[in-house]
Amino acid sequence: MTTAESRYTELASLRDPFLVRARKCAELTVPHLMPPEGHNGASQLLTPYQSVGARGLNNLAVRMLLALLPPNSPFFKLQVDDFVLSELTGSDKMRGEMEEALSSIERAVQGEIETTAIRVPAFEAMKQLLNAGNVLIHFPKKGGLRAFRLDTYVVKRDPFGNPLEIILKESVSPMVLPEEVRRLIEGGDKKDGDVTKFVDLYTYIRRTSDKWTVWQEVKGKRIGSSFGTYPLDRCPWLALRFTRIDGEDYGRSYVEQYLGDLLSLEGLTKSIVEGSAAAAKVLFLIKPNSTTRARTLAKLPNGGIGEGDANDVTTLQMQKYNDFQIAFDTITRIETRLEFAFLLTSAIQRSGERVTAEEIRRVASDLEVALGGVYALLSQEFQLPVVNLLMARMQQDRRLPKLPKDKIKPSVVTGLEALGRGNDNERLVGLINDLGPFKELVIPYLNIQNLVKRLAASRTVDTKDLVKSEADVQAERQQQMLMQLANTAAPNLVTQAGGMMQQAMPPSPVPQTPGDQ
Numbered sequence: 001m002t003t004a005e006s007r008y009t010e011l012a013s014l015r016d017p018f019l020v021r022a023r024k025c026a027e028l029t030v031p032h033l034m035p036p037e038g039h040n041g042a043s044q045l046l047t048p049y050q051s052v053g054a055r056g057l058n059n060l061a062v063r064m065l066l067a068l069l070p071p072n073s074p075f076f077k078l079q080v081d082d083f084v085l086s087e088l089t090g091s092d093k094m095r096g097e098m099e100e101a102l103s104s105i106e107r108a109v110q111g112e113i114e115t116t117a118i119r120v121p122a123f124e125a126m127k128q129l130l131n132a133g134n135v136l137i138h139f140p141k142k143g144g145l146r147a148f149r150l151d152t153y154v155v156k157r158d159p160f161g162n163p164l165e166i167i168l169k170e171s172v173s174p175m176v177l178p179e180e181v182r183r184l185i186e187g188g189d190k191k192d193g194d195v196t197k198f199v200d201l202y203t204y205i206r207r208t209s210d211k212w213t214v215w216q217e218v219k220g221k222r223i224g225s226s227f228g229t230y231p232l233d234r235c236p237w238l239a240l241r242f243t244r245i246d247g248e249d250y251g252r253s254y255v256e257q258y259l260g261d262l263l264s265l266e267g268l269t270k271s272i273v274e275g276s277a278a279a280a281k282v283l284f285l286i287k288p289n290s291t292t293r294a295r296t297l298a299k300l301p302n303g304g305i306g307e308g309d310a311n312d313v314t315t316l317q318m319q320k321y322n323d324f325q326i327a328f329d330t331i332t333r334i335e336t337r338l339e340f341a342f343l344l345t346s347a348i349q350r351s352g353e354r355v356t357a358e359e360i361r362r363v364a365s366d367l368e369v370a371l372g373g374v375y376a377l378l379s380q381e382f383q384l385p386v387v388n389l390l391m392a393r394m395q396q397d398r399r400l401p402k403l404p405k406d407k408i409k410p411s412v413v414t415g416l417e418a419l420g421r422g423n424d425n426e427r428l429v430g431l432i433n434d435l436g437p438f439k440e441l442v443i444p445y446l447n448i449q450n451l452v453k454r455l456a457a458s459r460t461v462d463t464k465d466l467v468k469s470e471a472d473v474q475a476e477r478q479q480q481m482l483m484q485l486a487n488t489a490a491p492n493l494v495t496q497a498g499g500m501m502q503q504a505m506p507p508s509p510v511p512q513t514p515g516d517q
Contacts, residue, residue, distance in 0.1 A: 004202035004217040008167045011154035018250045022132035022150055025255040028262040029053035033131045034149060049269040052335055053262050056342025057255065061126040063343060067375055068383055069122060074110045076387050078102040078403075079411045097450075102408070108400060109390050117144030118386075129242040129378075133253030136168065137238040137382070139389050150250070155239045157249045163239045166205040171198040177218070184221050205237045212237075233385075234392055240381055242374070254374075258341050265334045268327050275324060283316040379412040387412070449473075 019034075026034035030053075031045040039045070048054070069075065080098060113119075121137075125147040128135035136148040136155075148168060156165040174182050174197065185199060202217045203226075212235045216226035230236065241251025255262070286294050292308030300306045338344075387410045394400040432451075435442045 003220045004167055004204040005200070005220060007165070007204070008154055008169055008202060011156060011165070011167065014249060015150070015154050018132075018134065019151055021256055021259075022134075022253065025131050025253055025259060025262075028259070028266055029057045029131055029255055030127065033127055034151065037151075048266060049273055050265050052265060052338050052342075053255070056338055056344060057127060057130050059344055060254070060342050061123060061130055064126045064130075064374070064378075065119065065123050068126075068378060069113060069119060071114070072110070074106040075383060076109075076410045076412045077106060078408050080408055105400060105403075109387065109394065112390055112394060121145040121147045125240065129240060129251075130254045133242040133251040133256065135240050136166065137240060139236040139238070139386065141236075141393065153239075155249055159247070161241075161244055161246075162207075163205075164207050166237055166239055168203040168205075168237075170201045170203070172201050173198055177201075178225070180225065181218060181223055184223070185218055205235070207232075207235075233388055235385075236389060238382060238385055241377065244377055258338060261334050261338055261341075265331060265338070268331050268334070272324060272327055272331065275318075275320065279318050279320065279324075285314050285316055287312045383412045384410065 022034045023036060026032075027046055028048055028050075031047070035045060080102070121144060125135045125137055125145070128147060128149060132150045134150045134155075136153045138146040138148070140146070152170065153166060153168045155163055155167075158164055174185055177185075177199075199218055203214065204217065205212060205214045207213075211232060212230040214226070214228050214230070214237070216223045242254055243252045245252060284297065286292055286297070290309065290312035292312040296306045296308060297313070391400060391403075391410070395402055
């Protein structure tokens with residue numbers, strides 16, 4: 001039977017070209033992302049002469065993290081087909097209530113992302129994708145994510161790009177392994193092992209026709225308690241790629257696309273730095289057999305007075321300014337190209353005294369839209385599996401209701417302008433604006449309450465205790481009608497009561513004057 005170690009060694013030879021490329025990219029950006037082979041953490045890493053690669057990689061990683069896991073805004077929505085909605089509710093008029101209920105589930109999952117340690121390892125995974133083009137993600141039953149570099153795992157894919165085999169290699173101390181595993185390694189010796197000694201632990205994840213199978217091995221011996229299975233859509237091991245290349249088991253990185261510019265920038269910057277250091281060195285030369293003595297100049301303090309002829313002393317100069325200027329202009333052009341590629345702010349701001357914020361926003365939006373295809377692959381291989389795993393975890397803990405998988409499915413919304421439910425909100429608001437000139441004719445045909453609920457759902461706003469129910473609206477209308485009737489009837493009642501009082505009162509006697517007698 002083939003062991004995980006032998007299979008790992010067999011697949012590692014196919015990984016080597018991608019690993020060499022990833023280490024070359026790391027040397028010009030962030031060296032610790034993919035250190036040289038044999039690096040143990042104590043040895044020194046090479047330091048690049050330029051920092052444009054590191055700045056660009058970190059900047060793009062932050063943008064990708066915000067796009068894939070936006071804070072306080074769900075990056076997915078639960079969708080229900082119109083026919084399924086009619087089947088579940090009995091009427092398509094219940095769409096507002098259904099979207100409101102699904103929106104509450106989305107907010108619950110988003111809250112789980114905010115409270116779980118996901119963003120920090122996800123940020124490291126984004127940097128690995130940009131530099132190496134590949135990263136392995138593990139989503140355990142509890143806790144956050146774990147990210148593994150390309151030099152710690154191998155993967156085998158089918159012609160469609162779906163992983164068939166994933167083998168992870170970890171160097172761990174026997175002291176952290178269970179007692180049964182230590183006995184298995186030490187051959188029955190129960191003595192404590194050396195804490196400085198490490199063993200290779202292999203985790204084998206293999207796909208079959210209807211499930212995933214996983215187990216672990218140490219020194220060619222399978223650990224019985226590590227055996228497990230997962231459904232096809234619930235595998236917690238995700239082998240991510242930055243780009244998809246048909247026929248290749250590994251992806252290509254973003255930095256690799258601009259490796260030529262980075263290599264040129266590194267070489268020119270090194271030459272400029274070393275040349276500038278040489279040019280900064282000050283050397284005085286004195287004519288042979290001159291009256292000015294070198295010892296006299298060397299002993300004179302700053303501002304001192306000595307005997308000599310100024311024509312006898314010269315300063316050594318390199319006379320390489322024009323050559324340095326050509327190299328500097330080339331560096332400037334290369335940096336500009338790289339800043340555009342990595343979406344750095346300095347690249348999108350034109351030179352000028354008055355640059356409007358609208359200009360910067362427009363150019364930045366154009367540059368980010370150019371990277372829209374990057375999120376398409378990650379939405380299917382990262383975002384959607386993470387949502388399914390989170391929902392399964394919360395349903396198992398009874399923090400979410402069970403949803404019919406064939407009727408309600410999560411749909412990831414990718415892009416920068418269409419994150420969350422932005423498109424739905426724009427369509428609804430656009431419809432309201434279009435109906436504005438005809439509001440007197442259209443309002444009787446609109447269900448205002450459902451419209452408010454759908455607008456709130458598109459903004460991921462909880463409408464609990466915010467939107468009135470139909471019964472509350474009817475009660476308020478009746479109360480207003482009664483108040484209007486009371487206000488209208490009150491003056492008439494006062495007038496009628498005054499007339500009745502005048503009729504009931506006897507006529508007052510007319511006073512007589514003395515002349516009338």
